[in-house]
Amino acid sequence: MTARRVLTGLVPLLLLAATACGDDGGGGESTSESGKKLNKVTLTLNWYPYGEHAPFYYGKAQKIFEKHGIDLAIRAGQGSQKTVQATGAGQSDFGWADTPALLGGVDSGVKVKSLGVFLQTTPSSVQFFTAQDIKTPADLKGKTIAGTAGDALSKTFPVFLRKNDVGQSDVKVQNTDPAGKIAAVISGKTDGLLGYASDQGPIMADKAKKEVGYLRFADHGLNFYSNGLITGTRYLADNGDVATRMVKAVSESFAAAQQAPGPAVAAMAGASEQLPPQKVLSEQFATTVTLLHTPATRGKAPGVNTDGDWQRTIDVFAEAGVVKNPKKVSDYWDAAVAAKG
Known part of the structure; x- marks a missing residue:
């Protein structure tokens, strides 16, 4: 095997390790100031923090995740594809990733599932x-x-x-x-x-x-699902209750941030050295809240999905060549966990 092939094979592994490293690892428990036991979990974003991610930071600041028994650590990502890979490999408990990256990942054997798409109108x-x-x-x-x-x-x-x-x-x-x-x-x-x-x-x-x-x-004339919450199938099998509570917390955080856009954006202060100016963050988040529903889910809580919207998304990416062997909706989205959430 040539040196180039060895290095090429190592690059994805190194990237996954880099995504997973840090002292904010998931697993285990912590205790809140009020004495409540919390599950420590990690969430890897699709990219460095920008306005779309305000609900996660606002949910932490408002103790919404804590309310649902979760001690959340948010990590920057390096693209949805790498987030899907890291989450499927168990190097992040949850991920925030673009649906086409999830579809392509599952198509290639990555053991990962959606817990609900939140950006249901593509940006x-x-x-x-x-x-x-x-x-x-x-x-x-x-x-x-x-x-x-x-x-x-x-x-x-x-x-x-x-x-x-x-x-x-x-x-x-x-x-x-x-x-x-x-x-x-x-x-x-x-x-x-x-x-x-x-x-x-x-x-x-x-x-x-x-x-x-x-x-x-x-x-x-072309709509499809975009970013949503994902987890590895092994993590889901072992931590179904945590996943259910995570779905509830993310949905509630999006709903709360939508009602308080200014404070939600302000909660991102210090999230990253690459953080855009507050004016940009505000514009990004203002656009994000226009993407949360399709006609089939309008009026429902953030993150509620339908089989029909999923199937249309799968069909688009099969046509685009992202998905070579289209599977059933249930192979990509765990509706049972979403329903409990």
Whole structure:
């Protein structure tokens, strides 16, 4: 075996170890100030903290997790795919990850399940400065868009174009590192980027001091599940009661944060050295709360899912090639735990 192959094989393991390391490990118990016994659990995010994650920090600050018997440690992530891998490997008790990464992970044998998707309207979008005068998908013809090869956005973009009668060859997608997409647009190397309306857009507007426009996939005929709560199947089998309480705590935290957006964002202070400015966090969270439901779940608690919405999501990613061997909804989502939550 060549040295390159050895190193390539080791990289995912090293990344998983890096995600799992730290002195805030899950497992065991702690005691609250009031003397209540708490289960210590870890939650690995999909990325470094940004506005979408405010409910977790607010839930901690308001002792919502403590109310449900949970001592929560929140860890930054390095992309949904790595979060899915780490959670499936038992190196994080819970994860916050994009549904296509979960689908792809299960498809490739990762032992992980969703406990409920919270961002049920996808934030996937084409983002650009409004000076580009892009109003409809047809206006993308002849444009160059920054995307990252292999990620869910780049794989679903052709589906988005087809649904809007735009040829894939009419739009150039320039392969760009995730961290470099905003810089590519600001520098004029690309006309726009593929990103999340709840993430990159407000950051780009703040950095460039220019208004950002969006073509949201969901507004143009293509919706699917996005970020949600996941856990490993082994952890779920051994800690079903903790998982049920975690679902309840996350749902209650989202509901509470939605009612108090200012305090929820303020609760993120000090969460990360990479934390965006508070104005950006506020805009990110304001967009996040618009993504919590589909028509089938409107009026229900955050995190309530339906089989129909799951099946539509699976179908989209089967069409996009993310899922090679589509399985039953129950292979991806544990509805029983969600129902108890």
